[in-house]
Amino acid sequence: MQLLDREMPRERGQRRIAARWFCIPIGFFLIVLAVPSFLFFRQHAMIYHPRPYDSRYRVKLPANGVEINYTEPAGECSAFYIPSREVLPKRLWIAFCGNGSLALDWLANILVNYPVNGDAFLLVDYPGYGKNAGYATIDSTRASTDAALRVLEEWLHMPEKRLTVCTIGHSLGAAVALDFAARHRVERVVAIAPFTTLREEAARVVGRQLARLLRENYDNRENLARIASHNLKTRIAIFHGTADGDIPVEMSRELAHEFPFVEFFAIDGAVHVSVLDAGQSDLPLFIRRQCGIFGWNDPSCGFAAMKPGCHCSNGRRQFPQTDYFFHSGSDGWRGYSSSFDGDDRSEFRTFYNLRREFMIESARERAREMAAFGVVVVASAWPVIYMVITVVKLLSKGRP
Secondary structure (H helix, E strand, O other), X not given: OHHHHHHHHHHHXXXXXXXXXXXXXXHHHHHHHHHHHHHXXXXXXXXXXXXXXXXXXXXXXXXXXXXXXXXXXXXXXXXXXXXXXXXXXXXXXXXXXXXXXXXXXXXXXXXXXXXXXXXXXXXXXXXXXXXXXXXXXXXXXXXXXXXXXXXXXXXXXXXHHHOOEEEEEEOHHHHHHHHHHXXXXXXXXXXXXXXXXXXXXXXXXXXXXXXXXXXXXXXXXXXXXXXXXXXXXOEEEEEEEOOOOOOOHHHHHHHHXXXXXXXXXXXXXXXXXXXXXXXXXXXXXXXHHHHOOOOOOOOOOOHHHOOOOOOOEOOEOOOOOOOOOOOOOOOXXXXXXXXXXXXXXXXXXOOOOHHHHXXXXXXXXXXXXXXXXXXXXXXXXXXXXXXXXXXXHHHHOOOO
């Protein structure tokens, strides 16, 4: 009996030691898992920085500016159209801002001295930015941009194949501009401060191994290769500040080296944001002189000199309701055909039951996220499993 009483404290001590050994790998596992889990689930917030417009956003629009309202499956969206001097534009520039900017911010930099010419601009916000509902991803940005362009085509009574479309983008917007050009017939692209790939840019911040967790990757190399193979007449110019600390200018030089048809221009002393500032950077004038991308006239031309016409109704600038608009209470967009859809309606557009497609795509995205997270957990758990098995074997032998 006395011997049994002596062995009981010894067994309790062994259990305490075993419990401590068990807690060590568990704690190590949680620490190892915490960092990649945080980066995996918070990566969207690290890439996109959406913000809304304040109540005075309309003041930023010029007198001839038009707000385009349309609806995606995720909700209401808006874009902004700055018409040309004529009713039908010579060129339509689709502008994509950086990840922390809004579409109307273009009016405070590149478009400050927008002159009298035949160019028009479609300023696009990403889903979740400005007045747009939704969640910014590569697919949702594509869908939102295409929808805004379709509404504009309907208003202008011109199909995309008759429009001379160009794109311009800054930072993340440069990647979106190249992605758009890879999917559409585009005449010119201006990419300002682009990266090579989003994954390589992320690797600069968090390291190459953690950058592999990136779910979505804008790949400018791939898009440039697609443009080169499908749109041989597309002119592409890259502008990058030499003092850019966010996205190094070497990335733009690398793109220009790999794709000789790309024109590269270094802006001396400009950083990531000031490269756009007309007051601190010579970029607008540099663009005009070096490659005539916009075909601008006298640099002294200001906003007041621009008085292009636009469609009006009863003295008010309104965007007409079309079949592209989603009406509340319906279950999806209606398909329709128009005079430029082809005699055989081969280009008939159908938008039936988009909400169901949106939910299916969302479920697929969640499944991909959970699959990637499962791989991370399994890869991190094997040393813990090994330690647990070792501790169990020791306990079964009666030794700590």
